Amino acid sequence: MKWALWGFCALIFALWASWAWAGRGLRPLDDIERARASGQFAALPGAKIHYRLTGPEGAPLIVMVHGYSTPGFIFEQNAEALRVAGFRVLQFDHLGRGWSDRPASRYDTDFYDWELVALLDALQIKEPAGFVGLSMGGPIVAEFAVRHPERVTRIFLLVPAGFDVTGAQGFQASLIRTPVIGDWLWRMVAMKSIAGDPQYDETGLAPEDRLQGDVREQMNYKGYGRALLSTFRHFPMHGREDTYAALSATGIAVSAVFGDADPTVLISSADKLKAAIPDAKVSILEGADHGLNYKRHRDVNPILTGWFELDGAGR
Template sequence: MESMKLVDGTSYFSCGDGETVIFIHGVGLDKSMWGGQVAGLAKQYHIIGYDMLGHGDSPEPQSRDTIEAYAEQLERLIKGLKIDKPITVVGFSMGGLVARAFALKYPHRVARLVILNSVFNRTEQQRRNVLLRCKDVEKFGPGANVNAAIERWFSQEYRGANPAQIDAFTQRIITNSKNGYLHTYKLFGESDNHGVSKLNGLDVPTLVATGELDIGSTPEMAHGLALHLPNAKVIVLEQQRHMMPVESPQIVNGMLLRFFEEQKLKNQTKETLQEFANGA
């Protein structure tokens, strides 16, 4: 896995060969969360993961930055890497919101879109709960709600079997920059309906997936979001919680590979039919 920084400071890794798939992490995490996806996909795809603004080794967001600034960060990364062909964008949780914003702002860049364990059209109570957690972070820093977050994200069995990894995730959250974490968390709390009126014009193949037991990014949210996307399918993975890419990488990777291959086959069929029509 290769790690480096671009001129604008965005930290990323790049590995594997084939079509490019870019992964976007969630609030409080960083590019290291995608180790299971690298292990399962890098033999077939060119995998890139990067740190969002305010996370890992990337720059802090500016005080007035909206979610579009996070989409613009990804555009600068793609330009810096000189990637010309349309890519697949996979966004997890907050990264799913960034992926949506990116696809709306730069649709020519996106061949496929995957939104994992993300949020849409929260109830007032759900939105209030997130913003209350933001107030706790303002007072006590990134570690304010870390234990409750870990319990929501991972199953009890996984936490018991993988204490070192759970501790690493806990430390990752606690050691975040307070300002970067808080700014991003507020956007996460407020941006679940970003661009909703434009989503019906986003005609790219889209997979919206979450876990059956994900109480923050619910199956209802996944189905609701997909209704606004003209070319979307929904998958709800049984018995999975929020951190399913980490807790169950083989299951998630299998789902991603099937989706990628389905879209490749559809594209090949379209090309064949077009060639036939042109020849006729």
């Protein structure tokens, strides 16, 4: 029994030591580091959030809400198209991502709703706006519209999560949601998988079809992995039919684009979205994957800008 106890303690120490060693090179995201960022920072209660507000002054506003792991620059090609079409565009990095602070919070549905409300209030945006939700940004925008319909004109969803999402369920997902062992697996295994995500392999893509920023830079700072892990544990990426059905009940117009070669948000999600929001306009791009908003921006942007121009807001 004594040797078994010593063995157990040695195992725990080895796990802790390997976990600590794996995070040894992470730096704090302080004001010195943030000075390298383009854009501006808004002060939310307890945190600074990085944002860019561009386009013609006084033009109709489009708020772009990114997904799980890639910051707001994932929308660069789409934001440019919206600006050319006469819109003002708000891009931002979720707390825990990009150049935004990484508070030690519970990153759940209430958190992301609070974040979006706090950002709009900090920027004194009172008028209703159009919203774009990408991947995880889909259910964030849907929930925001259900809770605050008076702040939303219409919605455009790009490969929205909430239905059939790879990796959101199963034994491995359950392990990661388990305290202690899940934390170790996250840092030692999952974070390496995220850094090596095939989506970020841009071999063969023209420069204008690539991400307009280095997605791995944010991974050098403390708190990024913790924010992703908390989001994975507390923000449901599947089973959100009720959220989208509630969005449908608001009467807010919704359009969505899916890719039939998306390995993350499976194409079966398109039918489920249509079932939840019967009036939604759903488009499917043949051969497009999860990065279709920038890799296939020439196909996506006319649909995107046209959708908001239908509101009579484009100039």
